Amino acid sequence: MTSSSKRGRLAGAGLALLMAGAGQAAQAQAAAPLTPFPRASEYVRHINPLEQGTLPISPPERKSGGGRQSRWRMSYEGAVSVVQYDHKNDDSPVLIARHYAGQLKAQGYELVTICDIPCQAPDGSDDSSQSWRNEFDMLGKKLDLYRFGHHGLYFMAYKPDAIAAVRVGQFGERPVSTVKLVQSASLDLGPLKAWIAQQQAPAPSAALPPPPQRSEAAAPAAEPPAGPPKIIDIAPKDLEKWLAEHPRQRAVLQVTSFDANCVHCVRANPVYAALSSRPVPEGTVFLRMSFQPWQSVGQNPVGQQLGVNGLPTYLVIEGGKQTRRKIGDWDEATLRRELID
Numbered sequence: 001m002t003s004s005s006k007r008g009r010l011a012g013a014g015l016a017l018l019m020a021g022a023g024q025a026a027q028a029q030a031a032a033p034l035t036p037f038p039r040a041s042e043y044v045r046h047i048n049p050l051e052q053g054t055l056p057i058s059p060p061e062r063k064s065g066g067g068r069q070s071r072w073r074m075s076y077e078g079a080v081s082v083v084q085y086d087h088k089n090d091d092s093p094v095l096i097a098r099h100y101a102g103q104l105k106a107q108g109y110e111l112v113t114i115c116d117i118p119c120q121a122p123d124g125s126d127d128s129s130q131s132w133r134n135e136f137d138m139l140g141k142k143l144d145l146y147r148f149g150h151h152g153l154y155f156m157a158y159k160p161d162a163i164a165a166v167r168v169g170q171f172g173e174r175p176v177s178t179v180k181l182v183q184s185a186s187l188d189l190g191p192l193k194a195w196i197a198q199q200q201a202p203a204p205s206a207a208l209p210p211p212p213q214r215s216e217a218a219a220p221a222a223e224p225p226a227g228p229p230k231i232i233d234i235a236p237k238d239l240e241k242w243l244a245e246h247p248r249q250r251a252v253l254q255v256t257s258f259d260a261n262c263v264h265c266v267r268a269n270p271v272y273a274a275l276s277s278r279p280v281p282e283g284t285v286f287l288r289m290s291f292q293p294w295q296s297v298g299q300n301p302v303g304q305q306l307g308v309n310g311l312p313t314y315l316v317i318e319g320g321k322q323t324r325r326k327i328g329d330w331d332e333a334t335l336r337r338e339l340i341d
Helices: 003-007 015-021 022-026 093-106 131-137 190-201 234-243 262-274 294-299 299-307 332-340
Strands: 041-056 059-060 069-070 074-086 111-114 150-159 161-172 174-183 232-235 250-255 284-290 313-318 321-327
Touching: 015 131, 022 321, 041 161, 041 174, 059 093, 069 131, 074 111, 074 161, 074 190, 074 262, 093 111, 093 150, 093 174, 131 161, 131 174, 190 232, 190 284, 232 262, 234 299, 250 262, 262 284, 262 332, 294 299, 294 313, 313 332, 321 332
Parallel strands: 232 284, 250 284
Antiparallel strands: 041 074, 059 069, 074 174, 111 150, 150 161, 161 174, 250 313, 313 321
16 A cells, blocks of 8 residues: 555544544543653643644645645644653554544544654655654744654644644654644634545545535634634535525635645635634625645636636625635735725
8 A cells, every 4th residue: 555545544544543442541531631641751841821833734745945844734823732752662652642542532522643654744755753843843942853753653633622733753762752732712624624625535636625614713803802703615616506506695705725835825814714703794704715735726717717816815706796806915904894894
């Protein structure tokens, strides 16, 4: 089996290994932060009651300017807890992962295996602790390089108000692990769900939008009071049908990407999520259509039909006609003035 087929096995052996022992651990009903694996020695603990950053979704891969970077990431702002552990030489990395997975499952998280042992990037890059440390600790170098390990595994777990990232690798003769928990009332899970959709899709080279469902993202601000998020993720092929079925709706459409190489999209996505949480005139609906990789929008017939030649692009569609257009990453006040008011 190829490494690419291993990466796409969200319900395959990787997740099966994690969950094979999760039942017993789930009975413990452990509360966050997670209890350590038996015989583990804590090496580093980092707590921040309010931190802003990103979490890697895909394994780090080579980038054109040198170095390595995860192509898929998600942004967060919330309370963060990171703990790094040393384990005994005869401890199993898979059993360590099961231990964490069981506790997360018991707390209502959905589990996603990103990569099995040995974790490999889509471009075939070797798994290294340096690359993972750069992704987990972009702000302050507070975490230990070697406790991410080599030739390891990586999985994530999520629910509406929290996300966990677990890395288990090998440092010399012994396993090591890093567990990061983020708690926030306004997580944008769109990038993670888009990545999941791509792994499950039969044609990975096609433009792959997130699953058509409401996002759970919002970035509350002080004024006006924010409500629940109101973004509908829609596939390009479904846009025309949706508009035909909702002729009386005033659709505000963001055409964007979750590709980390689209830096303007990365900045714009949480702003649009925040905008969607504000009170708006009755009949206004927020839509989001995304393309991975971001350059694929130029070859997509729906993108061409809409006249999209740069991301992010915002359109207002009323009665089947475009009435407003805005291109670029703007602040929330500007977007509201140009698209809503």
